[in-house]
Amino acid sequence: MKYDTQHIDKYLNGELSQMEVKAFEQEIQNDKDFAYEVKLQETAVETVQYANFMDKIETIRNEKSPSEQAPKPSGGIIRRLLPIVGLAAAALIALLIWQPWQQSLYTPYVLNTTQMSSGKQALKEAQDTYNSGDYATALPLLEKFPNNISVQIAKANAEYNLKQYDAAAATLQPIASGNSAYKNTANWYLALTYLKQDQAEKAKAALKEIKSGDYYDGAQKLLKKIK
Numbered sequence: 001m002k003y004d005t006q007h008i009d010k011y012l013n014g015e016l017s018q019m020e021v022k023a024f025e026q027e028i029q030n031d032k033d034f035a036y037e038v039k040l041q042e043t044a045v046e047t048v049q050y051a052n053f054m055d056k057i058e059t060i061r062n063e064k065s066p067s068e069q070a071p072k073p074s075g076g077i078i079r080r081l082l083p084i085v086g087l088a089a090a091a092l093i094a095l096l097i098w099q100p101w102q103q104s105l106y107t108p109y110v111l112n113t114t115q116m117s118s119g120k121q122a123l124k125e126a127q128d129t130y131n132s133g134d135y136a137t138a139l140p141l142l143e144k145f146p147n148n149i150s151v152q153i154a155k156a157n158a159e160y161n162l163k164q165y166d167a168a169a170a171t172l173q174p175i176a177s178g179n180s181a182y183k184n185t186a187n188w189y190l191a192l193t194y195l196k197q198d199q200a201e202k203a204k205a206a207l208k209e210i211k212s213g214d215y216y217d218g219a220q221k222l223l224k225k226i227k
Helices: 005-014 020-029 031-064 075-097 098-103 118-131 135-142 149-161 165-176 181-194 201-206 216-226
Strands: none
Touching: 005 020, 005 031, 020 031, 075 149, 075 165, 118 135, 135 149, 149 165, 149 181, 165 181, 181 201, 201 216
């Protein structure tokens, strides 16, 4: 299938409206081939940006007169450039090892809870906003219920969808290491969060904590894929 590369480019450049971004990211979740195409274009853009950067450096050096020619980069300059080189290399590696199946593993956590207290209406608002997919608006609403484990898992999912992976992991870790009924759920989403951060060993450790229940089969299959 041929995809609209201009539309993908607008997404990568932040030129889509909030509604368009939501529809775009939903399509990424639903279509593995489309997710791969987006990743491919994103990597290509990063690589071109790096190549252009290096061309500019070379142009500046060549414009100098013979007496002004810049010396070869010193060790210090090379060390400063290494992170840039690393970014380009990482982009190319990501293209080579990108696994479309990873995208299909994630399904949003559905929040379905009630609270018999004065905060019931506030909880309903947080729940409805989160379940609608408006994660940016839902996040501060969910933060008002730090003692509700189900809400905290939803909060982590909101952070995940907003690409706040460190925050998502921090939210999930105490639940994943606890003994509540949500332990397996937390470990599943924690593993997916670690995979987004290219932390395969931590992802495997989280998956191994899932020893039964609804997520067990998925955890076993994912462990085999990671290996």
